[in-house]
Amino acid sequence: QKEVEQNSGPLSVPEGAIASLNCTYSDRGSQSFFWYRQYSGKSPELIMFIYSNGDKEDGRFTAQLNKASQYVSLLIRDSQPSDSATYLCAVKGYGDYGGSQGNLIFGKGTKLSVKP
Amino acid sequence: DAGITQSPRYKITETGRQVTLMCHQTWSHSYMFWYRQDLGHGLRLIYYSAAADITDKGEVPDGYVVSRSKTENFPLTLESATRSQTSVYFCASSEAEAPLHFGNGTRLTVT
Numbered sequence: 430q431k432e433v434e435q436n437s438g439p440l441s442v443p444e445g446a447i448a449s450l451n452c453t454y455s456d457r458g459s460q461s462f463f464w465y466r467q468y469s470g471k472s473p474e475l476i477m478f479i480y481s482n483g484d485k486e487d488g489r490f491t492a493q494l495n496k497a498s499q500y501v502s503l504l505i506r507d508s509q510p511s512d513s514a515t516y517l518c519a520v521k522g523y524g525d526y527g528g529s530q531g532n533l534i535f536g537k538g539t540k541l542s543v544k545p
Numbered sequence: 546d547a548g549i550t551q552s553p554r555y556k557i558t559e560t561g562r563q564v565t566l567m568c569h570q571t572w573s574h575s576y577m578f579w580y581r582q583d584l585g586h587g588l589r590l591i592y593y594s595a596a597a598d599i600t601d602k603g604e605v606p607d608g609y610v611v612s613r614s615k616t617e618n619f620p621l622t623l624e625s626a627t628r629s630q631t632s633v634y635f636c637a638s639s640e641a642e643a644p645l646h647f648g649n650g651t652r653l654t655v656t
Contacts, residue, residue, distance in 0.1 A: 472649050538587060
């Protein structure tokens with residue numbers, strides 16, 4: 430059973446701090462890694478994706494991937510109260526459910542609270 | 546407007562009734578998906594479709610039926626609703642290897 434693990438939180442950080450969200454996955458064959466943000470009562474929205482080892486930066490967000498450790502993280506710099514949401518880590522393997530699309534396995538999410 | 550829309554947003558039904566959740570996308574994405582989201586389980590794949598007339602089971606398909614006669618539509622039917630199917634249902638679409646785009650969700654309550 431392929432699994433994606435996240436701390437459920439809540440993770441509480443003060444405004445302006447760096448929030449660090451972590452995710453581990455069990456399938457060494459996983460190839461694509463995604464972070465989604467979900468506000469309460471809303472649908473998930475994509476923040477970032479990363480395919481290669483190392484860091485990928487987009488504005489205040491940095492995704493970090495370490496395939497050897499089967500670990501992916503999301504850093505949010507200068508955290509704002511509007512960043513308060515649940516962050517879902519999703520991992521895609523190869524061909525689990527048909528062809529190259531594979532199956533996206535979601536973690537249960539980490540709830541982030543940014544305090545003013 | 547371009548995007549992915551789900552209907553209804555909220556639905557209350559009784560045990561044993563048939564209910565259909567609708568999903569429509571205007572991007573002409575090849576892939577469409579149905580997920581359910583429950584506390585303690587996260588998002589779980591019910592069914593997916595790689596193209597019109599091609600559908601396949603996901604992680605939790607029991608009790609659900611899908612069809613895809615047109616690329617833009619992917620309805621999900623609960624043939625005989627059970628209380629365990631009370632959940633929030635998300636439809637999503639994508640092109641191959643591209644990230645998913647989610648609809649706004651349908652909150653289904655089975656009494």
